[in-house]
């Protein structure tokens with residue numbers, strides 16, 4: 488088994504990132520698998536080497552090690568360009584001139600993840616108009632055609648190891664897929680598929696916010712000839728009001744948590760207890776948790792995990808409870 492950490496260096500790791508990194512690592516180590524570290528820094532706004540370095544240091548502090556990498560996506564432009572070239576040579580791509588504002592105005596919300604179903608505006612552009620705009624030098628992204636309804640791959644089905652059988656209709660629920668943004672940055676969906684494929688990743692473990700991206704990724708794998716990995720999505724960590732924890736909650740980032748704790752064990756134990764791998768109050772290292780990993784227990788914990796003041800208080804250590 489080959490798994491991966493695929494963090495985006497957009498800020499300090501927070502509790503939610505630690506949780507999915509821990510579960511992914513445990514799944515791989517429990518199966519004697521190999522772990523790859525890939526830094527998802529394609530977006531120039533997130534190419535901050537100091538943030539990536541901090542992330543690597545945080546993983547090491549947690550005791551979550553890896554066997555290969557770090558692989559930096561920003562260095563792999565040629566590889567993604569080859570994949571785009573392969574799709575383009577099969578006439579599967581077209582330029583999309585829609586602005587973000589136009590998309591929001593014209594599109595129906597995506598059922599599963601709040602993104603938008605692309606209505607096909609630029610797919611229908613007459614050829615002359617398309618050429619005229621390209622000649623004018625209008626900014627454009629690239630979209631991948633989804634199959635016509637009723638043809639193979641129009642509906643993608645897969646079995647998530649936690650959330651069970653999934654099905655997505657690419658035509659009515661997704662629309663043509665953005666594979667390169669109008670600023671020239673390769674889209675996450677494409678880069679992720681190419682890298683998982685080239686790194687022989689066989690288990691994709693991540694937060695359930697990406698469950699809705701999986702069908703698009705499987706379609707891309709099939710087009711690019713990569714084998715399909717297994718998928719294991721885990722619940723998100725949420726605030727008591729149901730809001731997803733984010734990098735904005737500074738008291739839950741690893742900077743604050745490391746300042747408070749002398750080692751990672753109480754934190755790892757607490758996160759493991761949330762999915763039944765540890766008893767409440769147990770402090771355990773990542774290594775010690777490997778033998779506690781249980782897919783059955785994980786699959787029985789599909790609900791998002793609420794992090795409240797109590798959650799932090801049970802960690803002990805220095806510092807005031809969360810305000």
Ligand code: GLU
Pocket residue numbers: 493494495527679692693697
């Ligand atoms: N880079 C993404 C993130 O940090 C994860 C992508 C993935 O696991 O497929 O949210």
